[in-house]
Amino acid sequence: MARKRFDDSNCSVARALNEVGDWWSLLIVLHAMHGTRRFVDFQHELGIAKNILCNRLGRLVEHQVLHKVDVGEHGSRFEYRLTEKGRDLFPVVIALRQWGDKWSPAPEPSPLDLRDRASGRPIQPVQVRDAEGNPVTIRDVFVPE
Amino acid sequence: MARKRFDDSNCSVARALNEVGDWWSLLIVLHAMHGTRRFVDFQHELGIAKNILCNRLGRLVEHQVLHKVDVGEHGSRFEYRLTEKGRDLFPVVIALRQWGDKWSPAPEPSPLDLRDRASGRPIQPVQVRDAEGNPVTIRDVFVPE
DNA sequence: CTAATCTGGTTTCGTTACGCAACCTTATTC
DNA sequence: GAATAAGGTTGCGTAACGAAACCAGATTAG
Numbered sequence: 001m002a003r004k005r006f007d008d009s010n011c012s013v014a015r016a017l018n019e020v021g022d023w024w025s026l027l028i029v030l031h032a033m034h035g036t037r038r039f040v041d042f043q044h045e046l047g048i049a050k051n052i053l054c055n056r057l058g059r060l061v062e063h064q065v066l067h068k069v070d071v072g073e074h075g076s077r078f079e080y081r082l083t084e085k086g087r088d089l090f091p092v093v094i095a096l097r098q099w100g101d102k103w104s105p106a107p108e109p110s111p112l113d114l115r116d117r118a119s120g121r122p123i124q125p126v127q128v129r130d131a132e133g134n135p136v137t138i139r140d141v142f143v144p145e
Numbered sequence: 146m147a148r149k150r151f152d153d154s155n156c157s158v159a160r161a162l163n164e165v166g167d168w169w170s171l172l173i174v175l176h177a178m179h180g181t182r183r184f185v186d187f188q189h190e191l192g193i194a195k196n197i198l199c200n201r202l203g204r205l206v207e208h209q210v211l212h213k214v215d216v217g218e219h220g221s222r223f224e225y226r227l228t229e230k231g232r233d234l235f236p237v238v239i240a241l242r243q244w245g246d247k248w249s250p251a252p253e254p255s256p257l258d259l260r261d262r263a264s265g266r267p268i269q270p271v272q273v274r275d276a277e278g279n280p281v282t283i284r285d286v287f288v289p290e
Numbered sequence: 291c292t293a294a295t296c297t298g299g300t301t302t303c304g305t306t307a308c309g310c311a312a313c314c315t316t317a318t319t320c
Numbered sequence: 321g322a323a324t325a326a327g328g329t330t331g332c333g334t335a336a337c338g339a340a341a342c343c344a345g346a347t348t349a350g
Contacts (some may be wrong), residue, residue, distance in 0.1 A: 010251060011172075011175075011257075012241075012242050012243075012245030012246045012249065012251060012257070013171065013172065013175050013238060013241050013242045013245055014172060014245075015245045015249040015251070016241045016242070016244050016245030016249065017168060017171060017172065017241070018249075019249065021166075021167075021168055021171065022166075022167070022168070023162060023166055023167070023337095026158065026162060026166070027156075027158065027159060027162065030156075030158050033283045038297085038298095039297070039298055039299085040296085040297065040298080043298095048338090049337075049338045049339065049340090050298080050299070050300090050338095050339095050340095051299085051300075051301085051337090051338075051339090052336095052337065052338065054298080054299060054300080055336095055337095072297095072346085072347095076296090076297060076298070076344090076345055076346050076347090077296095077297070077298085077346080078297085078298075082283075085248045087282065087283055088244060088247065088248065089244060090273060090282060090283045091236075091240040091243075091244075091271045091272060091273050092237065092240040092241050092244055093158060094273045095236040095237040095240050095271065096157075096158050096161045096162070096237050097157050097158045097161070098157075098236075099157075099161050099233060099234060099236075099237055100156075100157030100158055100159075100160045100161030101157045102233065103230045103233065104157065104160040104161065104163075104164065106155060106157060106160070112156075112157070112288055113288070113289065114286045114287070114288060115286060115287060115288070115289055116275035116276060116281055116285055116286060117284075117285050117286060117287050118275070118285065119275055119276055119277065120289075121275065121276035122276060123273055123274065123275055123276070123281060123286060124273075124274045124275065124276065124278070126236045126240065126271055126272075126273055126274075127236060127271075128235060128236050128239045128268055128269075128271055129268065129269045129271075130261035130263070130264055130266065130268055130269065131261065131264055131266035131267060131268070131269065132264065133269070136261055136268060137232065137235060138178045138227075138232055138235045139262075140261055140262050140263065141259045141260060141261060141262060141268060142259070142260060142262050143257055143258070143259060143260070144258065144260055144265075168308095183326085183327095184326065184327055184328085185325080185326065185327080188327095193309090194308075194309045194310065194311090195309095195310095195311095195327080195328070195329090196308085196309080196310090196328080196329070196330085197307090197308065197309070198328095199327080199328060199329080200307095200308095217317085217318095217326095222317080222318095222326065222327085223326085223327075
């Protein structure tokens with residue numbers, strides 16, 4: 001039977017994964033964050049098959065993570081740009097990047113270090129914080145009933 | 146041909162997705178964070194086929210996100226527990242949850258609100274911060290050369 | 291003006307993975 | 321000693337993935 005979908009799950013993580021939880025979608029979003037906008041550029045940068053890319057871009061547009069803009073006046077030239085919803089995946093992507101850097105030894109020792117444009121200093125590791133701003137771990141949280 | 150893998154990508158996001166970037170793995174990690182440890186419990190909570198669960202647990206153990214503990218003295222009873230690497234996915238899961246809560250309207254209006262055990266107050270949205278602790282967006286960062 | 295090229299796809303087709311159900315093996319319980 | 325439970329494995333049908341071919345409209349080259 002079909003791959004299981006989670007559109008209607010009451011778990012927001014499942015719903016999120018339903019939209020960006022496959023192998024390619026988050027990578028597309030990542031490259032879009034780095035400035036990629038065009039079909040061919042995604043294709044070359046990611047090394048993805050055209051039909052799959054087409055499908056993924058379509059799904060991301062459908063879910064309003066990207067929107068498709070007709071540039072070039074009369075068709076045949078488009079750009080895929082992040083929506084606010086898409087840009088809002090920034091913490092997810094960064095958290096994932098930091099996790100990968102920390103736990104998966106890089107073949108080339110070049111953990112892409114992102115820096116703040118204003119200060120020029122590296123950004124902080126993404127952390128979950130309580131109301132006072134103190135970092136919390138999984139052991140520190142609970143679900144009230 | 147086979148699904149593309151990213152084991153040796155020099156992109157840490159791709160490497161991370163290679164380990165936890167499929168439909169089930171992060172959900173398994175999520176449930177593990179909520180205390181699930183046993184095969185049958187994962188199976189029932191997730192509604193996942195046994196062979197797929199078997200495969201995913203195996204991969205997660207292989208990637209050292211979980212470790213398999215033999216409880217019950219002489220086999221036939223195991224627990225899958227998060228390693229430090231696995232627990233370190235906490236910010237990723239939370240960021241994803243918050244994104245899902247914010248952008249994917251829940252069928253049932255019950256966004257699971259996580260609270261800090263000490264203060265009892267809700268946790269903050271996960272944010273990326275610069276060295277001074279100020280929130281930054283995708284537009285505020287760059288990669289030095 | 292025509293041919294070549296670029297862009298953004300769709301189609302075809304073989305391979306792989308997913309998902310269900312059935313079966314299996316080793317404890318434990320009755 | 322039979323029944324049940326835990327943790328898997330196996331088979332099989334279907335859906336998704338991936339490469340390459342094909343296509344159509346717009347642009348550029350000659």
